Amino acid sequence: MFSLTDLGEASGSHSKAPGLFAVNADGSRMRMLVRQTQNFITTDGTDRDALHWNHRLKMIPEPGAGVKNDQLLLVEMGGVDGFYVESPVWMNVNTGSTRAYTDAAPANSFHWVVNDQGAPRATVAMKDGRVQAHWLPPGKTEWAQLYDAPSLNQPFQLEGVSAQGELYVSHVPKGGTYRVLTRYDAQAQAPMDPPLVRVPGFDFQGHLIREGGTVLGVRTMADSEATVWLDERMKKFQAQVDQLLVGKLNSIQCRRCGQPDMVALVRSYNDHDPGKLWLYQAKPPQGENRWRAIGRIREAVQPDQMAGVDLQTIKARDGHELPVWITRPDNAKGPLPAVVLVHGGPWVRGSSWQWNDWPQYLASRGYVVIEPEFRGSTGYGEAHFRAGFRQWGQAMQDDVTDALRWAQKKGLASDRACIMGASYGGYATLMGLAKDPEVYRCGVAWVAVSDLELLVQGSWWVPDDFGMARRLTIPEMVGDGRQDAAMLAANSPVRLAARMKAPLLLAYGEEDRRVPLAHGTRMRDALAAAARPPEWVTYAGEAHGFTKRENRLDFARRVEVFLGKHLAPAQQ
Incomplete structure (x- = not known):
């Protein structure tokens, strides 16, 4: 059973959906179960009976x-x-x-x-x-x-159900800070206490591992992925795997889990290595070993040349605790030129302890990469999440600059810094250049929000996919278009172009419906009117992010050249 994605097609193309295909174990009888809007695979002719996309x-x-x-x-x-x-x-x-x-x-x-x-x-x-x-x-x-x-x-979120009908939920206990996993008490009509899984310092974010109706364990996220096995046999097997594959996070998927004929797929990875896949067969076919390496993820990556990733917790200017990810070349000595990489969302978790492409790409060019989990980010407690409400361009933005200042004081980063990011991260890039023009030498913003009034209120002339969010969450999380009009205007980069002094690379997808191209053209025109025209590029067919290989490569090369020009790498 599989779906398909065409990496040669831009993200905004509407010509193909992933579809759903089936094939027999011996490779025979390929058939389409769910359509794509046009076919690009040969099947056995059952396409006419396939469901819509x-x-x-x-x-x-x-x-x-x-x-x-x-x-x-x-x-x-x-x-x-x-x-x-x-x-x-x-x-x-x-x-x-x-x-x-x-x-x-x-x-x-x-x-x-x-x-x-x-x-x-x-x-x-x-x-x-x-x-x-x-x-x-x-x-x-x-x-x-x-x-x-x-x-x-x-009051809580649904996480799963057992074969016996037990309902698993996650919630923030009364008087607590972090989300936990527990069962639902039908008689009390409330989540049970004590919790089943608590992740110290982090919200529970994860899923149940089930087989045969039994909950065998829970996969969750702390600074890195972690598995809490409830099944003693799988707990023992995890320990054996960790002893065999030392220095790696070892994520296990299995069938017949813990049984004498168990089959398991293990992804073994760390911050330097995207990962290697291992197949374990408790009863292998004759002539085969129990363990067999079956492939590498991003096999061109050379782990010994990658940078280390570290999570720090710092104090923002108002005393608020702020998680910050640092990616820094292993052989670096002294402060390095810094790239502050701001995650999108913004109401998501930004990163975790593993190999990630943009931080590693930038670190390989001689930069220290600083990724703040600014207030409003999820995964670090309810208070941290809600502290970001109505704080676009304000406390959320101060967190980004405070993370850079901390890295500079610690000797990790020099006074040469640029800021970059996509979507909300692009907004923070634009606001960083406007609010703290003395801090950043340059900025790279792609698919960036530039006009908060357009984001919050929308426009008949600028179609987007924010309609439901405007009805449910945007007024409380970003601002109300009428009551907060002055605040939104004061924190809209498109109105602050005259305050931006540093060079800017601005990129958009021409088919973006999350952050429409109008955000980009308005920002570009405002900067041109302020005699600060940006370096401008758009990608035909792309939407909210670039997926076509040649576009991804083109943008990465533009970023490398742009940073090399305005933010000299460490060896220069």
């Missing part, structure tokens, strides 16, 4: 789960009243026939939690601009409401 795979029921092995669970994606919804659909992989899930589940659900048999047991839906969660308690035939809450104030 707006279907995606939800799950493949496990062997022994009581479901025939020719059945798949898909979801049909659609929209109701401007909100995204999903509808479960069963498909026979051999015949292409389908049947809809017909039980009286809550309407307008956009998230379905299913058990190992593919039976829905919990849903999250939208109604009247509020989020409603429901579940089907064990032994019951009617759905029960778990909560009805504003989007930004949901």
